[in-house]
Amino acid sequence: MTAALPKAGAVPVASMKRRRRAPGWLAVLPLLVFTALAFGLPALAMFNGAFTVKAQTTGATSYSLSNLTTSLHGAYLTALLGSVKLSAVSAAIAAVLGLSLAQAVVTSRFRALREAVLTASGVLANFGGVPLAFAFVATLGNSGVLTRHLGLAEHGWDLYSFWGLIIVYLYFLIPLMVLTITPALEGLRSHWREAARNNGATTLQYWRHVALPVLAPSLLGGLVLLFGSAFAAYATAAAMVGSSVPLVTLQIADAISGNVLVGQENVALALSLDMVLVAGLVMAMYLPLQRRSARWLA
Known part of the structure; x- marks a missing residue:
């Protein structure tokens, strides 16, 4: 053949x-x-x-790990850990509150309320920087309107602190979480809840055994997004707390401008590399879970 x-x-x-x-x-x-x-x-x-080190006497450059070593010691390490702690705490609180608000919006029978909340969330999620810091200073600062009228200073309130900065960050993190988790909540099938109810499951059991496992990757994705937004925020913290709360973004700005030591520009780049590594580690944990969420909600 x-x-x-x-x-x-x-x-x-x-x-x-x-x-x-x-x-x-x-x-x-x-x-x-x-x-x-x-x-x-x-x-x-x-x-x-x-990885570049410049000799102060001769001006010659060479490759070394000294910048990275410096960025992981002393005040630089304190600032990096402070940023991680601030971002993690604010992201966790915003995720819980944002999920509750988004669930109330999704299950609401009033379409106008849903559209108003989502529109406001889109605006507030992008409201930050110096204007946000000024608004909170005028409202809850040492001489703020609410601080004086409610006598908050007498009860130990301090806006220019770690928890004060978290409250400011929640102003734009909660709306961002609402925008992030709303599509996932809308993807939950109504017959899942009906099947759980027919099998005798309570509302708490439905959320624990059905809804939350399905939403877990999307929730973690929202946490990653909130963590990254808080981790990279600079202008709001710089205008509010200055150096009273150690943050890595403020340390980078000080190193570039020479406010600490002259010639620390490359240390600032090493701190930036540390931030990239932290963000990459968080993303590496999120991506496999996001594929699982897309399979369930498809």
Whole structure:
């Protein structure tokens, strides 16, 4: 028997598939180039500077781990741990409160209320920086309106502290959690609740054994997003607390501007690299769970 020969002019299937995929790659190419220029080059510059040491006498540069070692000791380590603690606590509180608010919005029969809350959340989630700090200082500062009228200072209230900064962060973290978790709550199937009820499950048991396991990856994703937003926040903390609350973003700003020691710019890059590593570690734990959530809510 002789093998069947392709007809004249016939195009192999693999070649046709490659031709179909080629325009898709060409369409994505501008985005890849932009991403490489906007994110890749700064990342390479940060990595290079974090490992570069400049001699004070001769000005010669060399590669060393001294910048990273410095960034993990003394005041720099205290600031890094302070940022991690502040971000974790504020993200956890915002996740609980945001989930409760989002559940109330999703189950509400008033469409106008739902749209109003989601619209306000979209605005408040992007309200931060110096204007947010000024608003809280004027309201809850040492001479703030509510502080004087309610006598909060007599009860030990201090806005310029760790817990005061957490309250300020919750102002934009809770709306961000509402926007993040609302689509996941809407993805819960109504027949899941009905099946649990028919089998004698209470509302608490439904949430413990059905809803929360399904929502767990989305909740962790929201926690990651909230943690990253709080971890990278700078202007609000700088305008409010200055150096009274040790934060890594404030240490980076001081090192770049030379407020601590002259010539510490590369230490600031090492601190930035530490922040990237912390964020990467959190994302590495989140991505596998996000795939599981997408499978359940599809």
